[in-house]
Amino acid sequence: MNRALRGASRSPADASRRTPVYDLIFDSQNSLGKAARMTDKPDEKKVTPRSQDFAAWYNDLILRAELADYSPVRGCIVFRPDGFAIWEALRDELDRRIKKTGARNAYFPLFIPQSFLHKEAQHVEGFAPEVAVVTHGGGKELEEPLIVRPTSETIINHMFAQWIHSHRDLPLMINQWCNVVRWEMRTRIFLRTTEFLWQEGHTAHAMRAEAEAETLTMLEVYRKFAEEILAIPIVAGRKSAAERFPGAEETYTIEGLMGDGRALQCGTSHFLGQNFARAFEIRFLDEKNELVHPWQTSWGVSTRLLGAIIMTHGDDQGLRLPPAVASTQVVIVPIWRKADEGERVVTAARSILLALENAGIRARLDERDGVTPGFKFNDWEMRGVPLRVEIGPRDVASGEVVLARRDIPGPAGKSKAAMNEVAVRATALLSEIQKNMLVQARAAMDANTHPVMSYDQLRTQMEGEGGGGFADVYWCGNPVCETKIREETRATCRAIPLNQSHPPGKCVVCGEPASERALFAKAY
RNA sequence: CGGGGUGUAGCUCAGCCUGGUAGAGCACUACGUUCGGGACGUAGGAGUCGCAGGUUCAAAUCCUGUCACCCCGACCA
Incomplete structure (x- = not known):
């Protein structure tokens, strides 16, 4: 993200030093912060105020606090010591908590045979466009191209097929800390970078219920971790079908609400059913001596969490780090x-x-x-x-x-x-x-979460640039209604919160009966 | 891929129209005075003007080509 990520970020001084005329004529396509910039006196010592231009503020903070820097490779960043220290602290604590659940760490290769990606239909559809492919090695063209992992689902399941033979091999619970690459069209420092660091857990279980329980166990690990360690208030919920992980039967999220009213998915936990087990022919003999597929989960959080910390806690004076992760x-x-x-x-x-x-x-x-x-x-x-x-x-x-x-x-x-x-x-x-x-962050989230009873109200809430917070609505679950909301308000379904106790209501879009409420918001 | 724009010091930019020794602010270095909420002075270092070709006695400036990057859109965790 040399210039790519740099785009929104002018140093505060430079942004305000430019004349109003320049802004009006040449910067008219940049919707953020024009008006405010005009009236501002140059103050090189201060960062772009958060209320004036959230994106510029965010970038200013990262650069000024020396958390990260742009690299010569588009979409890739350098984690500087102060930024990496946050990741290390966060990683060490989460690693302890993951191990407590019974998972063990391992490491799988960066390169994956291209054909692996094609084994699971939805998975390939979801990831093919954003995969980096290695075609040459040692000066020669490769027989089969290798992809740089966008996630390790395929290669881990390939190995699982070799390791799992009996119900006594289960549950198998593996976690790995690594980098992954996704060729995103548009990058944002920490939030969406071409290469990022993360942790991905992969488990296989004998029984469906066990895997389902594991999915929710990890969701809860993430929720507690985010709130206790990162001080980020979380909505834990289910994703809609449209927002589901490619190849998953059910995707859960810990969703945060950032200082500008946009939602950020801070972590996910997937129930994969038997989709990958079938695709990779993972089978075991159960207690009845029958050959069956295991039930699987996967779950992860990434360096995106650094962005979440900044956008949840930062102010016009700069960064505010929760003591638990402050180096x-x-x-x-x-x-x-x-x-x-x-x-x-x-x-x-x-x-x-x-x-x-x-x-x-x-x-x-x-x-x-x-x-x-x-x-x-x-x-x-x-x-x-x-x-x-x-x-x-x-x-x-x-x-x-x-x-x-x-x-x-x-x-x-x-x-x-x-x-x-x-x-x-x-x-x-x-x-x-x-x-x-x-407490402060939760107050901000609560103040930005609004029960919405009518579609007009929803539209009003999502008007304008920036986020509109969470809209808490009855939704019938029909993808048509979801698409209508997305296309007309730019808000998407962020989460269908767990453990709801609402009386049945009517869908905010179509008026049909709806048993559940969902949170819609504009998202990162 | 479509539309708009930009390449000059580490950063942000001026200079280009009207060709004639490469500029400013910030940052950096040294010294001195400062120090309970972002100090100041003096001196200094720093740029093959994106790249290639052309016009010219002379090109950052004019012409042609090319490359890179940014923004908006499309696409997407």
Whole structure:
């Protein structure tokens, strides 16, 4: 995404530096943020305000916080250390939770024989257009082209066929962390990139009910993980047939709602039935000595979650990271003028750093020379560090420090703590911040979720650019009604929430009886 | 694939119409003064003007070709 992803993203300064005339005449095709940009004074230090141009804000944050950078390859990004650290933290925690369910990690090849893709009809239909194909190797044309995995369903099932012979081999539960490639026409940093990192779990079970249960177990693992670790509120639900994974019998989603009112699928869990088992001839002898196909699931989350974190929590000051995934949880900013002050302040700051580290906190002392404390405050806020310790000569004298919370901006988020209690206070605050971020995000989601009783109301809600939040509607389940909504409002069915307890109603489109409610929204 | 647009310093752009020694802001380097919410001064480094050909005494500038990229549409997790 050299320019591809860069497109929407001008640096804040440059966006506003351009003259109004330029914007009106030449930028008229770019629907976002024209009007606001015109009135803005150039301010190179600030990021494009979120309310002004969400897409530009999003890109500004990623670049300024140094999470990722564009690469020379279209659609591909570089994960910089601060961005990759979030992925690592997230991955380590999720990996623990996946293993707890009984799955084990393995690794399958990047390359897959092209013919494998063709074995499952829906699967090939779904993925063929976005697959990268390797035709040459070692200077010669290959007998059979290899595809670069867009997902590993096929090759894993090929192996499953060799490994599964008896019901005693089941359940077989495999997970792999890897990269996949999908040749998307339009990419967006973290949300849809040509190559991305993910985790894909694949399981095979003797009984249909077991596989169905596994699908929902993993959905719940994802939901809890997203809410507890990423502080992203989730709607767990079923996908409509149109939104289903190619080859799946049922697809479930953990759906999030981003700061601009657009929905984002944060993870999926599929019940595959016996589709792949048939296609790849996976069979086993059951207890009755009959040769039967196993029932399967697959489930995954990707680096898209980084985008979800940014778009759920970020503000005009920059990133806001949930403490659980922040590579720096606490930053200490020393403040001083004269050399003798500096000596005392830095000495005190170092002992605080040690105390924090001993308490198991990922802490860091910003000893940079040549930038002012004010700059450091802003810099670490941009990078999303959840908690800041400010320590100056006055604090050293009084034996106190200032603690500033990232989740509560301004003076309201500042408090004082005795120097010998900093680690204890920081530990408590980090856990409070983690919880509070979920509370804040859930409030935003609730405020953007509207029960909608009429089709006109639905249209009104989805009018204009950007998202319109979730529309909570009765839907009869007919794809015709779904298509009508999509074509006329650009909103799609994001989820049919689980465990509904609504009385039957009437479809918001056709008025026919509807037993379930569904959430529609414009999506990423 | 259709429509629109852009290639000049790391980034964003001016210069092109009317040919004559390559510019600005930000970023970067050094030094000094600064430092409780984004400091300032001075000096400095940095560009085969996307590429190829043509016109000309002379091309970033004019002409022809070509390549790349961006936006909108179509398609799609």
